[in-house]
Amino acid sequence: MAEILENENLDDEQKRKLTYLFQKDYAVLTAEPRLRGYCKDLVWHFNERGYQEKPCW
Secondary structure, X not given: OHHHHHHXXXXXXXXXXXXXXXXXXXXXXXXXXXXXXXXXXXXXXXXXXXXXXXXXX
């Protein structure tokens, strides 16, 4: 996070806002068991749909 903030042209207020917004979700998004679960569900979903097409995102 610090590296991203340093490499961007953000003023102090933008940095504070970004840090505040990101801190709420960082632990959830980067938790290893949660990431593995997301990946497993995503792979299962697209392999078990019964037909091969691109996902609609």
